[in-house]
Amino acid sequence: NAGVMQNPRHLVRRRGQEARLRCSPMKGHSHVYWYRQLPEEGLKFMVYLQKENIIDESGMPKERFSAEFPKEGPSILRIQQVVRGDSAAYFCASSAGLGASYNEQFFGPGTRLTVL
Amino acid sequence: QKEVEQNSGPLSVPEGAIASLNCTYSDRGSQSFFWYRQYSGKSPELIMSIYSNGDKEDGRFTAQLNKASQYVSLLIRDSQPSDSATYLCAVPDDNRLAFGKGNQVVVIP
Numbered sequence: 001n002a003g004v005m006q007n008p009r010h011l012v013r014r015r016g017q018e019a020r021l022r023c024s025p026m027k028g029h030s031h032v033y034w035y036r037q038l039p040e041e042g043l044k045f046m047v048y049l050q051k052e053n054i055i056d057e058s059g060m061p062k063e064r065f066s067a068e069f070p071k072e073g074p075s076i077l078r079i080q081q082v083v084r085g086d087s088a089a090y091f092c093a094s095s096a097g098l099g100a101s102y103n104e105q106f107f108g109p110g111t112r113l114t115v116l
Numbered sequence: 117q118k119e120v121e122q123n124s125g126p127l128s129v130p131e132g133a134i135a136s137l138n139c140t141y142s143d144r145g146s147q148s149f150f151w152y153r154q155y156s157g158k159s160p161e162l163i164m165s166i167y168s169n170g171d172k173e174d175g176r177f178t179a180q181l182n183k184a185s186q187y188v189s190l191l192i193r194d195s196q197p198s199d200s201a202t203y204l205c206a207v208p209d210d211n212r213l214a215f216g217k218g219n220q221v222v223v224i225p
Binding site: 033041042043044045048055056059091093103104105106107108109110 | 148150152158159160161162165204208209210211212213214215216217218
């Protein structure tokens with residue numbers, strides 16, 4: 001299966017703990033995007049990364065949230081000191097590139113984060 | 117920041133009928149448009165991309181783009197219960213996709 005992979009699919013954390021969400025892009029894709037979807041709300045962009053570079057993090061909260069896409073391994077979205085408001089579905093998407101495919105983005109299955 | 121509007125409320129259609137969904141966007145310079153389907157509790161799935169004015173057909177789905185009026189629509193012909201989902205319209209906005217809030221479609225057997 002060459003689709004976008006995310007793990008874990010479900011993650012439960014207590015307030016104050018850290019959450020680490022992982023995403024492996026589709027084979028052949030080098031662009032990774034993270035989106036958040038709150039219950040009954042739309043998808044909101046968080047961050048766009050290429051290998052070893054954060055290209056656009058304008059949608060990500062300045063505090064407690066960080067993202068990386070190392071040379072080797074998956075992209076990671078990290079949320080420190082989680083609060084109940086962080087409970088949401090976090091989706092990763094990947095694309096082949098802005099010019100090559102008109103920014104068609106393919107989504108992974110998501111990680112559903114629940115903060116107790 | 118580009119805005120994408122999907123204003124219709126939930127749409128109920130009888131099985132076999134045509135479901136029609138509309139989406140308007142704010143940036144006249146937008147060049148590509150996408151429709152995603154999202155089943156409850158699942159991730160968005162790309163079902164249609166359209167780049168040129170006019171119609172694009174793929175199976176039972178037809179996307180219609182009118183750049184002058186800044187709207188893109190999705191028609192689902194011969195609607196099936198399996199089409200019951202939320203349909204999201206999306207437009208590239210710099211390095212991201214800007215999504216509408218979605219239209220829920222319920223196909224009644």
